[in-house]
Amino acid sequence: HAKKNGRGRFCVYRPAMGEELRRRRALEFDLRSALPAGGLELAYQPQRSGSGRLIGVEALARWTHPTYGVVGPDQFIPIAEQGGLIEDLGLWAIRRAIRDTILLDGLRVAVNVSPLQLRAPGFVEAVRGILADTGFAADRLEMEITESVLMTRDTQTKANLLGLRHQGISLALDDFGNGYSSLSYIADTPISRIKIDRSFTTQLGSKAAIPAIMRAFRDLGAGLGIAVMAEGIETETQQRKLEALGINEFQGWLHGRPMPVDQLSALVAADTRRRALQVISC
Numbered sequence: 001h002a003k004k005n006g007r008g009r010f011c012v013y014r015p016a017m018g019e020e021l022r023r024r025r026a027l028e029f030d031l032r033s034a035l036p037a038g039g040l041e042l043a044y045q046p047q048r049s050g051s052g053r054l055i056g057v058e059a060l061a062r063w064t065h066p067t068y069g070v071v072g073p074d075q076f077i078p079i080a081e082q083g084g085l086i087e088d089l090g091l092w093a094i095r096r097a098i099r100d101t102i103l104l105d106g107l108r109v110a111v112n113v114s115p116l117q118l119r120a121p122g123f124v125e126a127v128r129g130i131l132a133d134t135g136f137a138a139d140r141l142e143m144e145i146t147e148s149v150l151m152t153r154d155t156q157t158k159a160n161l162l163g164l165r166h167q168g169i170s171l172a173l174d175d176f177g178n179g180y181s182s183l184s185y186i187a188d189t190p191i192s193r194i195k196i197d198r199s200f201t202t203q204l205g206s207k208a209a210i211p212a213i214m215r216a217f218r219d220l221g222a223g224l225g226i227a228v229m230a231e232g233i234e235t236e237t238q239q240r241k242l243e244a245l246g247i248n249e250f251q252g253w254l255h256g257r258p259m260p261v262d263q264l265s266a267l268v269a270a271d272t273r274r275r276a277l278q279v280i281s282c
């Protein structure tokens, strides 16, 4: 990306660039109509405790484009942010996640929130409105924010974070350890959970320092009295290592892929039955 190269550097022209730019413009144009037309979906990925119990889900946006096929959020979220669509998209995601999960047995649902949404003065009010309209319990709603949000000096962002907490919504620090991780910012914000970035889980078997870092994350969570979740668990080996390090919340392919809402309903029903049977056998 030319932008990332920064000022004072020049960007070598590649023939592919024109094509990329065209695609990007087309995606932005189509995203504008896909959102009101119902072209976006949410997929839900399970979050589990060490015993395998379902403790929540993360809602992840999905877009199937008529000609490009499935376009991932890593592609269309930045487009939405730069094209001024993220506030609408973000509120759509919150409404949709609530609509999809409201009947699912008290399940907690986490929605990703862009830093740009948090800069908007009306954000907390809009969320309050959605909760009031739906009757969804605020403590079932979690918002995933990134470290950059905590680093900002923007007073509206700070006010919004406090406003969300005041509503009873919990805040999770997403991709933790991958950004700036200035711990002083954690002290200033009422975070409820840290989600350790997937890269740490991935490198568990290959980098000698990772277990010590994981233990530090675990202790940080314990000291602050907040939950610590590891992301990106794909193998039993990673799972065993994380448990041995005292991590007790998990999200990753091993525990379930992101799935459509009807599949999630079946999963929640199965989990509820399993828990009921455990109670009976006690």
Ligand code: C2E
Pocket (backbone or CB within 6 Å): 045, 059, 060, 061, 072, 073, 074, 077, 090, 093, 112, 113, 114, 144, 174, 175, 231, 232, 233, 234, 251, 252, 253, 254, 258
């Ligand atoms: P994220 O919030 O960190 O979400 C986790 C990403 O890791 C998801 O990618 C998920 O599918 C993927 N993942 C989960 N478990 C595993 C695993 O075991 N192995 C591997 N390799 N990957 C795993 P996805 O769905 O492509 O989302 C990418 C990012 O897009 C998200 O990262 C989030 O930052 C952003 N995003 C998604 N939906 C929304 C949304 O509604 N609003 C905003 N603002 N951002 C969103």
Ligand code: MG
Pocket (backbone or CB within 6 Å): 058, 112, 144, 174
């Ligand atoms: Mg997330």
Ligand code: MG
Pocket (backbone or CB within 6 Å): 174, 175, 195, 197, 231
């Ligand atoms: Mg994450």
Ligand code: MG
Pocket (backbone or CB within 6 Å): 175
């Ligand atoms: Mg991520």
